[in-house]
Amino acid sequence: MTSEYLLLLLACMVVTIIPRVLPFILVRNFTVPEPVEKWLSYLPVCIFTGLIVENLLSSSSGGLHVDWTVLAASIPTLLIALFTKSLLTTVLAGVFLMAAIRFFF
Amino acid sequence: MLGYISIGLAMGVVGVSSGLSIAAVFFMSLLVYAGSAQFIICAMIAAGSPTSAIVLTTFIVNLRHLLLSSALAPKFTQYSLLKNIGIGSLVTDESFGVAITKIAKNIPITDRWMNGLNITAYTVWIISCTVGAYAGKWFPDPEIFGLDYALTAMFIALLILQLQTVQASKLRHYLFLIIVMVVLMVLLSAVMSSSLAVIVATIITATVGVVTNNDK
Numbered sequence: 001m002t003s004e005y006l007l008l009l010l011a012c013m014v015v016t017i018i019p020r021v022l023p024f025i026l027v028r029n030f031t032v033p034e035p036v037e038k039w040l041s042y043l044p045v046c047i048f049t050g051l052i053v054e055n056l057l058s059s060s061s062g063g064l065h066v067d068w069t070v071l072a073a074s075i076p077t078l079l080i081a082l083f084t085k086s087l088l089t090t091v092l093a094g095v096f097l098m099a100a101i102r103f104f105f
Numbered sequence: 106m107l108g109y110i111s112i113g114l115a116m117g118v119v120g121v122s123s124g125l126s127i128a129a130v131f132f133m134s135l136l137v138y139a140g141s142a143q144f145i146i147c148a149m150i151a152a153g154s155p156t157s158a159i160v161l162t163t164f165i166v167n168l169r170h171l172l173l174s175s176a177l178a179p180k181f182t183q184y185s186l187l188k189n190i191g192i193g194s195l196v197t198d199e200s201f202g203v204a205i206t207k208i209a210k211n212i213p214i215t216d217r218w219m220n221g222l223n224i225t226a227y228t229v230w231i232i233s234c235t236v237g238a239y240a241g242k243w244f245p246d247p248e249i250f251g252l253d254y255a256l257t258a259m260f261i262a263l264l265i266l267q268l269q270t271v272q273a274s275k276l277r278h279y280l281f282l283i284i285v286m287v288v289l290m291v292l293l294s295a296v297m298s299s300s301l302a303v304i305v306a307t308i309i310t311a312t313v314g315v316v317t318n319n320d321k
Contacts, residue, residue, distance in 0.1 A: 001129045008156050013136045015164035017194050019171035024193035027178040035315055040176040042282060042314035044205050047169055048264035049283050050303035053290035055257040057299060064295050077258050081265040091111045094258025098251030
């Protein structure tokens, strides 16, 4: 492990902590108005959807395209999440599904 | 909470397969502590990207924490500034997911509960990543085992758990917003990095949500 790598980690640490902590410092000085609170309440669903779509899309030199193996694994993963409502079961089943899809195709 | 272990193990395996040592994976988990960013850092190191590009990408990927923390911060204003900084510095997608699910069910949360959640998650994360790095020595190609998919599966589970807390009458509105989000993601990803697309699409969709929200 080089000092250059440690420096990289420290820089990444700083840019990770700033957005995490800033709202906790700012929010103390004023109360959040109702529309903003409403806006904030939509964030989790939007972010999770965004992160899922991000993983479904892959960009290459040929432009943007759907990663079909990820999509093929995600549909049953979604159903498992709906029925089990369990984080761990969903992750384990998802990983297993992905391994199976890569094995057979 | 157990979801962390599988992601952490996957992270360790991916780290080692990207050419990092076990110690390097340990320090990354200790200092950076950000699931998706760590996967991206590993991928960029493996691709030989310059330090500046890695740091900038990490910043963009983690900018969404600004949104997560903004949603949590109003619940902790009665505590000291130092406690707030402590809570904020350990906010992740997953601890946020657990906390916001409680908040959505109107269960009050305290600083001690949040710290307990954060510190447990942080410890479990570091241990899982390090164990994963050890295991990585035996799995030279993690993609064969589908481990790289763990993070996506986790986000799917978190989305479903989040939707479960939504009132039945509002579900249609949420499904509409999900469609808006998907369309925006596809359009924006064509013109900007996908990490930035997540941030921009989220800001637009949440605004659409407020504008189209018709309950008073």
